[in-house]
Ligand SMILES: Nc1ncnc2c1ncn2[C@@H]1O[C@H](COP(=O)(O)OP(=O)(O)O)[C@@H](O)[C@H]1O
């Protein structure tokens with residue numbers, strides 16, 4: 001068992017509160033991603049789990065054992081840092097052996113663990129090299145190898161791909177996913193990159209200054225954002241937001257689209273007044289009639305497999321609409337737009353979603 005439980009954890013640096021009453025369980029074997037903007041407290045949470053930072057209030061359990069007072073070496077977690085933190089004067093195998101010698105493992109056991117990890121990461125031929133003789137991607141592999149040989153209860157990754165170039169980042173991301181499939185270990189992975197979060201996570205925790213905005217599977221976070229912050233942070237290009245009025249007609253409830261058309265939304269719990277309609281570029285289609293909004297194309301971004309149209313609505317803001325890669329539209333083309341009702345999000349003045357879950 002290697003689940004991680006944070007209960008009512010708070011942390012302040014001086015008088016600045018960084019984490020406020022965080023309760024979070026990472027299930028055994030789960031790949032959990034902490035996603036949030038820079039400064040939202042992601043690294044601090046990892047460091048508290050690792051024991052590199054004290055926990056001011058609250059409790060931490062790792063594999064059923066209370067840990068908040070244990071020194072880092074006794075928590076049986078391994079952290080991989082953004083900057084790799086390799087010892088430059090030690091070879092790759094020296095770097096991997098270092099932590100193991102410190103805990104008094106025998107030479108044969110250390111050699112066996114290093115050989116197994118090197119094989120897993122396909123870096124057997126690099127074992128005698130020094131960090132300066134390695135590429136960024138190879139150094140990252142060594143840092144991961146150093147974590148693997150510890151045979152920890154859980155891996156803690158702090159933005160491990162951010163120092164790699166774009167192509168290598170994509171490749172290493174896939175390798176990390178494969179590694180997790182093979183090892184089935186508990187992982188807490190910190191990133192500000194929503195693509196990494198979406199592709200790697202079993203569950204994503206979206207953080208925003210000191211607090212959790214939403215915890216859910218990547219698909220829940222993407223399709224049913226609980227708050228406007230989540231909706232705007234996840235997805236590229238971002239979700240469009242349009243101010244609309246609610247309309248109640250007997251028992252039916254809905255909103256007035258920019259075209260004046262009434263859209264019924266049986267799942268919404270709406271009061272009277274203004275709400276923000278959130279809709280992703282791919283959930284808007286170009287139609288001939290029955291439009292929910294009309295506008296004029298102002299900018300065209302051809303990305304190959306799809307085209308992004310920046311459309312100035314006649315009654316509303318500039319929004320982004322996804323069209324096919326072979327879009328025939330031109331600058332200043334008038335367009336009629338239809339919203340995919342099942343993909344609409346609504347946010348009240350408090351920024352919270354006004355949609356009940358599909359089940360209710
Ligand atoms: N040792 C420290 N002393 C004072 N403030 C810190 C310290 N470490 C982090 N902070 C502050 O805590 C906040 C969260 O930091 P961090 O956990 O590094 O965020 P993230 O990893 O999400 O970018 C930031 O405002 C940062 O300036």
Ligand SMILES: [Mg+2]
Pocket residue numbers: 042043044
């Ligand atoms: Mg950080």
